[in-house]
Amino acid sequence: MKTIRFIILLICIWATTVASRQMPEMIKIPGGEFIMGDKAEGKPRQTQTIKPFYIDPFETSNAEYTRIVPDYQYPKGAEQHPVSFVTWGEAQSYCNKIGKRLPTSAEWEKSARGNDGRDYPWGNKTFRKKAHPYFSGLIKRKVGLNKKDRSPYGVRDMAGSVWEWTSDIVEGKAVTRGGLWNFHLEYEFSKTYESSSAEIEKKFPFLGFRCAR
Numbered sequence: 001m002k003t004i005r006f007i008i009l010l011i012c013i014w015a016t017t018v019a020s021r022q023m024p025e026m027i028k029i030p031g032g033e034f035i036m037g038d039k040a041e042g043k044p045r046q047t048q049t050i051k052p053f054y055i056d057p058f059e060t061s062n063a064e065y066t067r068i069v070p071d072y073q074y075p076k077g078a079e080q081h082p083v084s085f086v087t088w089g090e091a092q093s094y095c096n097k098i099g100k101r102l103p104t105s106a107e108w109e110k111s112a113r114g115n116d117g118r119d120y121p122w123g124n125k126t127f128r129k130k131a132h133p134y135f136s137g138l139i140k141r142k143v144g145l146n147k148k149d150r151s152p153y154g155v156r157d158m159a160g161s162v163w164e165w166t167s168d169i170v171e172g173k174a175v176t177r178g179g180l181w182n183f184h185l186e187y188e189f190s191k192t193y194e195s196s197s198a199e200i201e202k203k204f205p206f207l208g209f210r211c212a213r
Contacts, residue, residue: 024056024057024058025057026054026055026056026057026212026213027054027055027056027057027111027153027154027155028052028053028054029050029052029053029054029055029107029110029111029153030052031049031050031051031052031053032049032050032115033047033048033049033050033115034047034048034050034109034110034113034114034115034117035047035048035113035115035116035117036048036106036109036110036193037193038119038191038193045117048106048110050106050107050110053103053107053212053213054212054213055103055107055108055111055155055210055211055212055213056100056210056211056212057144057154057155057156058143058144058156058157058210059082059083059143059157059161059162059164059208059209059210060082060083060091060094060208060209060210060211061079061080061081061082061083061142061143062074062078062079062080062081062082062083063079063080064083065083065086065094068094068097068098069090069094072086078140080142080143081140081141081142081143082140082143082157082161082162082208083208083209084140084162084203084204084205084206084207084208085203085204085205086203086207086208086209087200087201087202087203088102088165088174088198088200088201089200089201091165091208091209092165092167094209094211095209095211095212098211099213100211100212100213101167101211101212101213102165102166102167102209102211102212103166103167103210103211103212104166104167104168104212105166105167105168105175105177105195107166107212108158108164108166108177108178109177109192109193111151111153111155111158112151112155112158112159112177112192113151113152113192113193114151114152114153115152116152118152118192119191119192119193120159120190120191120192121149121150121151121152121155121158121159121192122148122149122150122151122159126188127148140161140162141161143156143157143161144156144157146160146161149161157178158177158178158179158192159178159179159190159191159192160179160190161178161179161208162178162179162206162207162208163176163177163178163179163196163198163204163206163207163208164176164177164178164207164208164209164210165198165207165208165209169200170197171197172199172200173197173198173199173200174197174198174199174200175195175196175197176195176196176197176198176207177194177195177196178190
């Protein structure tokens with residue numbers, strides 16, 4: 001009996017260690033003022049004040065999502081691709097189940113652009129290389145593949161990956177942020193201050209999420 005208990009204990013320790021390796025630590029985003037918006041988008045620049053918070057360094061992957069939602073189906077070999085085809089409610093539910101939540105639109109923008117009002121997570125100039133070589137939201141790459149797509153705080157994939165759900169709801173639709181492979185190939189359309197919206201009950205191949213706390 002003692003042997004069985006010891007084996008169970010070892011399995012629990014092993015599982016905890018593996019999970020900690022697979023789930024990267026969240027990044028702390030400092031509170032304070034930052035520049036939000038841009039006149040080019042019809043949203044004049046303004047100073048926003050935000051409280052400190054934590055955000056995931058990467059978008060939630062298919063592998064991470066299925067640990068909590070085992071019946072979710074995704075293409076073979078796409079374990080490390082960003083999860084998509086999830087509604088706003090499903091994304092929020094996943095975050096809640098692991099003790100987190102969806103970031104607000106302001107939190108997402110602060111994580112992407114820092115305090116200096118930059119146009120892209122890495123600065124104010126576009127890369128020569130296109131954001132994604134394929135014109136399809138169905139053809140994805142694993143999270144974190146583009147190491148240059150990194151914000152001042154080290155948050156990844158905020159310009160050249162899938163759109164992301166935020167917790168903000170405006171006129172019945174959720175605000176979405178980030179770059180989108182399906183809709184464009186150029187970083188010109190992946191600026192830190194740009195946003196769109198989507199119906200909360202719908203699912204899209206180019207829309208995923210990351211969690212905050």
